[in-house]
Amino acid sequence: MALAQSAADTFPRLLVWQAQSRPHRVAWREKDLGIWQETTWAQGLDWVQRLAGGFAHLGLRRGDHIAVIGENRPRLYACMLAAQALGAIPAPLYQDAIAAELVYPLQLAEVGLVIAEDEEQVDKLLEVREQLPRLRHILFHDPRGLRKLKADGLLSLDEVERLGIAWWSQRPGQFDAEVNAGRADDVAALFFTSGTTGHPKGVVHTHASLIDRARAGAEFDRLGPDEEVLAYLPPAWIGQNIFSYAQHLVCGYTVNCPESQNTVGIDLREIGPTYYFAPPRVFEATLTEVRVRMDDAAHIKRWLFDACLAVAQRVQTARDTGQAPRLVDRLLHPLADGLMLAPLRNVLGFSRIRVAYTAGEAIGPELFRFYRAIGVNLKQLYGSTETAVFVCMQPDNGVRSDTVGVAAPGVELKVADSGEILLRSAGLLREYYRNPQATAEVLDEAGWYHTGDAGWLEGDGQLRIIDRAKDVSKLADGTLFAPKLIENKLKFFPAIKEAVAFGAGKDRVVAMINIDFPAVGSWAEKRGIPYTSYADLAGKPQVLDLVADCVAQVNADLAADPHTAAAQIHRFAVLHKELDPDDEELTRTRKVRRRFVSEKYATLIAALYDPAQTHCLLRVQVRFDDGRTGTVQGDLALREAQVYPRLAAAA
Amino acid sequence: MAAVLKPAPMPAPDAPTPAPAAEPAPLLQLQGIHLRFGGIKALQDIGFDVRRGEVRAIIGPNGAGKSSLLNVINGVYQPQQGQIIFDGQPLPQMRPGRAARLGIARTFQNLALFSGMSVLDNIMAGRNLHMRRGLLAQMVRLGPALHEEVANRQVVERIIDFLEIQAWRKVPVGRLPYGLQKRVDLGRALAMQPKLLLLDEPMAGMNLEEKEDMSRFILESREEFGATIVLIEHDMGVVMDLSDRVVVLDYGKQIADDTPDAVRNDPEVIRAYLGTATQQE
Numbered sequence: 023m024a025l026a027q028s029a030a031d032t033f034p035r036l037l038v039w040q041a042q043s044r045p046h047r048v049a050w051r052e053k054d055l056g057i058w059q060e061t062t063w064a065q066g067l068d069w070v071q072r073l074a075g076g077f078a079h080l081g082l083r084r085g086d087h088i089a090v091i092g093e094n095r096p097r098l099y100a101c102m103l104a105a106q107a108l109g110a111i112p113a114p115l116y117q118d119a120i121a122a123e124l125v126y127p128l129q130l131a132e133v134g135l136v137i138a139e140d141e142e143q144v145d146k147l148l149e150v151r152e153q154l155p156r157l158r159h160i161l162f163h164d165p166r167g168l169r170k171l172k173a174d175g176l177l178s179l180d181e182v183e184r185l186g187i188a189w190w191s192q193r194p195g196q197f198d199a200e201v202n203a204g205r206a207d208d209v210a211a212l213f214f215t216s217g218t219t220g221h222p223k224g225v226v227h228t229h230a231s232l233i234d235r236a237r238a239g240a241e242f243d244r245l246g247p248d249e250e251v252l253a254y255l256p257p258a259w260i261g262q263n264i265f266s267y268a269q270h271l272v273c274g275y276t277v278n279c280p281e282s283q284n285t286v287g288i289d290l291r292e293i294g295p296t297y298y299f300a301p302p303r304v305f306e307a308t309l310t311e312v313r314v315r316m317d318d319a320a321h322i323k324r325w326l327f328d329a330c331l332a333v334a335q336r337v338q339t340a341r342d343t344g345q346a347p348r349l350v351d352r353l354l355h356p357l358a359d360g361l362m363l364a365p366l367r368n369v370l371g372f373s374r375i376r377v378a379y380t381a382g383e384a385i386g387p388e389l390f391r392f393y394r395a396i397g398v399n400l401k402q403l404y405g406s407t408e409t410a411v412f413v414c415m416q417p418d419n420g421v422r423s424d425t426v427g428v429a430a431p432g433v434e435l436k437v438a439d440s441g442e443i444l445l446r447s448a449g450l451l452r453e454y455y456r457n458p459q460a461t462a463e464v465l466d467e468a469g470w471y472h473t474g475d476a477g478w479l480e481g482d483g484q485l486r487i488i489d490r491a492k493d494v495s496k497l498a499d500g501t502l503f504a505p506k507l508i509e510n511k512l513k514f515f516p517a518i519k520e521a522v523a524f525g526a527g528k529d530r531v532v533a534m535i536n537i538d539f540p541a542v543g544s545w546a547e548k549r550g551i552p553y554t555s556y557a558d559l560a561g562k563p564q565v566l567d568l569v570a571d572c573v574a575q576v577n578a579d580l581a582a583d584p585h586t587a588a589a590q591i592h593r594f595a596v597l598h599k600e601l602d603p604d605d606e607e608l609t610r611t612r613k614v615r616r617r618f619v620s621e622k623y624a625t626l627i628a629a630l631y632d633p634a635q636t637h638c639l640l641r642v643q644v645r646f647d648d649g650r651t652g653t654v655q656g657d658l659a660l661r662e663a664q665v666y667p668r669l670a671a672a673a
Numbered sequence: 674m675a676a677v678l679k680p681a682p683m684p685a686p687d688a689p690t691p692a693p694a695a696e697p698a699p700l701l702q703l704q705g706i707h708l709r710f711g712g713i714k715a716l717q718d719i720g721f722d723v724r725r726g727e728v729r730a731i732i733g734p735n736g737a738g739k740s741s742l743l744n745v746i747n748g749v750y751q752p753q754q755g756q757i758i759f760d761g762q763p764l765p766q767m768r769p770g771r772a773a774r775l776g777i778a779r780t781f782q783n784l785a786l787f788s789g790m791s792v793l794d795n796i797m798a799g800r801n802l803h804m805r806r807g808l809l810a811q812m813v814r815l816g817p818a819l820h821e822e823v824a825n826r827q828v829v830e831r832i833i834d835f836l837e838i839q840a841w842r843k844v845p846v847g848r849l850p851y852g853l854q855k856r857v858d859l860g861r862a863l864a865m866q867p868k869l870l871l872l873d874e875p876m877a878g879m880n881l882e883e884k885e886d887m888s889r890f891i892l893e894s895r896e897e898f899g900a901t902i903v904l905i906e907h908d909m910g911v912v913m914d915l916s917d918r919v920v921v922l923d924y925g926k927q928i929a930d931d932t933p934d935a936v937r938n939d940p941e942v943i944r945a946y947l948g949t950a951t952q953q954e
Contacts, residue, residue: 056839288840
């Protein structure tokens with residue numbers, strides 16, 4: 023069937039369009055038995071057709087939901103396309119979910135057919151099958167360990183493909199008809215968001231919304247059919263879906279699937295992607311690995327590494343702030359690149375990267391500067407499952423570590439009085455599946471989506487996220503007070519592990535700080551400062567001076583920005599115990615439980631606000647590993663922090 | 674749109690046909706085996722059989738003769754008395770090389786790997802018996818020799834995939850942690866595509882997670898590669914979970930031969946090996 027590009031407005035039609043315009047180019051590559059196996063677009067279309075025939079044979083109808091559970095595998099992506107070709111709706115689920123966690127989404131979407139990657143996923147499904155009366159078929163990709171297993175409706179995808187061939191041979195032309203029957207505003211996929219409380223919510227996206235955002239992102243960064251992408255994050259996460267499904271089909275580039283989770287580093291080096299995404303923690307782990315290896319390297323190599331990196335950082339910092347680098351640095355830079363940076367990029371698999379993104383949480387400025395300096399075009403973006411990822415993106419000439427970019431094409435941004443960020447775009451979710459109440463909470467009548475994030479637009483149009491909207495409040499004089507913004511700035515110092523800032527309804531900000539025991543401990547050892555325990559170290563005057571320096575730098579930074587100048591830290595205390603999930607001060611994912619902490623440490627906070635007190639005798643309860651409780655007591659010094667006048671230059 | 678449907682571009686590797694289950698003739702039969710080293714009676718009147726496709730465990734206290742028995746099966750030791758019938762044929766004079774050619778592979782308690790060679794090369798070494806081309810042809814890698822190497826590499830890659838050691842393919846074995854080296858040792862033995870796989874304490878020195886992984890690999894290698902397995906193991910939990918039948922040795926004598934449950938409750942076994950009944954669980 024011949025198709026005009028403009029008619030390619032659903033994912034199956036995009037596939038047909040790609041198969042027709044670049045039939046022999048590689049659509050998917052998967053490393054199997056040590057060899058990168060390739061599937062061209064034309065083969066991909068045949069594959070999808072076979073799978074769709076098999077699904078039709080098994081009774082899949084327009085509007086039904088299927089679930090896909092597994093790693094990134096071309097055949098699982100083909101299954102999603104096959105379902106969409108028949109008008110069914112794929113819901114990718116997290117492959118590392120435990121069996122009980124799979125029940126709710128499968129029940130909610132009334133899933134009758136599940137594609138499971140391997141024995142592990144099949145076992146989970148069989149374990150909870152009794153709770154899933156509508157589940158009729160479990161189809162598996164990898165037959166290992168399943169050949170002898172007999173269960174109702176358990177079938178290999180190989181068999182499904184055989185059924186598919188027979189199905190279409192009796193119905194010539196029917197596949198094309200099915201593909202043509204799909205409409206752009208049909209529901210394309212269901213993504214489950216990991217709710218922090220209660221059940222996950224199913225985010226409903228249409229072909230139109232996903233394709234709109236995929237195109238916007240592709241145009242913004244001029245992505246073409248020559249990109250190489252490594253698909254290594256969970257396919258159930260919408261980011262992965264956009265990078266290795268929606269944009270894959272829109273641009274026609276190649277998606278590479280690693281051999282296993284353990285080989286991602288090796289596969290990254292072999293493929294050398296041109297377009298790359300990773301959350302900050304992945305970049306952090308990579309940098310740590312580099313640093314560990316450099317620590318073991320010979321002295322001369324370490325010196326070379328530090329020297330080259332210093333040159334590169336000076337050049338990159340100058341360029342990112344729109345200045346010309348110093349002449350001597352400009353002359354040294356090619357040398358540094360040849361000696362150190364290019365080989366390093368090669369070892370990391372970053373040689374060919376044209377565009378790299380990070381998102382999801384705040385990235386430390388040091389970390390960000392390192393990757394920029396070694397020549398990786400690392401940028402930040404902002405978005406969520408509900409917005410089909412692309413809300414804000416940083417252009418190549420406007421990269422900063424503290425913002426998330428300008429509004430992507432087609433996005434209308436607005437900051438509410440409360441500080442909450444609202445947006446409108448063609449890429450918004452249609453609704454939360456079967457949850458009109460939750461939908462009404464985030465989508466208002468005028469079509470604005472309430473992100474739940476607080477922030478503001480900077481002078482150059484870049485969005486700055488400071489905190490979750492519900493945690494943002496105001497000081498007594500009406501200044502916006504975003505505790506997480508201040509805490510993150512503090513935590514970027516290696517000496518500070520955790521920090522809690524207070525100030526809602528007060529005239530100024532105070533903070534409680536936890537030192538990082540290993541980092542400060544080794545700092546103390548190098549200076550010959552003796553200490554016995556965490557509490558002892560945290561109370562040393564030298565350590566307090568060290569923390570005071572960090573706080574002063576944060577204040578200088580806050581003072582430089584008119585939004586935050588009034589929210590500088592006036593007093594602080596260094597705690598004699600670490601905030602701990604066992605004591606319910608942190609969540610299991612190590613986020614501060616603000617209300618609990620402010621009640622537990624009420625004495626200390628009151629003392630911080632009382633200028634007459636310079637010390638505070640604090641007694642807090644702790645829970646030991648064996649479940650017993652006890653109290654620790656400490657006499658904490660309350661320190662004044664250096665405060666800067668408004669609009670002073672940042673240090 | 675293409676009307677002709679081509680075969681799948683990436684078919685899953687075809688399953689090897691597992692050994693037919695429940696065949697009447699056992700794969701291995703030992704009858705009246707006596708082994709002496711001078712005055713020491715290492716094995717006295719040992720007799721049991723191993724059915725095709727089963728996991729057979731040999732247990733016993735230290736010095737009971739378990740490793741000696743394994744060495745008898747694969748021809749390292751010649752028993753003074755007794756008969757070994759393998760695959761329907763009596764074997765009067767067994768030698769390790771002959772055992773290997775007949776399809777008996779083994780792993781070692783203390784590992785037997787080339788620690789300076791990569792994981793891939795170590796497992797390729799296990800394919801040695803299946804290489805028919807001459808040294809010269811292999812060196813120049815021409816024609817049939819190249820063909821042969823590709824075919825053998827494919828078998829090895831399937832084993833690497835099976836044992837989930839893709840990430841360490843090119844890493845010298847000596848640099849791997851112990852648990853992974855044990856896996857490579859199993860891979861080297863599997864590469865022979867043996868009919869009978871002898872495992873000498875495959876879980877020794879492993880932590881719980883590594884033991885669970887190894888148990889899974891042992892059970893699945895029966896399905897995936899159609900191997901019959903005889904294993905020596907100290908970890909009672911592992912033996913009870915993995916094996917179909919258990920032989921118990923004590924001071925060179927065979928004191929029990931039954932299913933795990935029956936062995937567990939055999940008073941003679943409890944006395945000799947397991948200590949008290951409460952201790953075994």
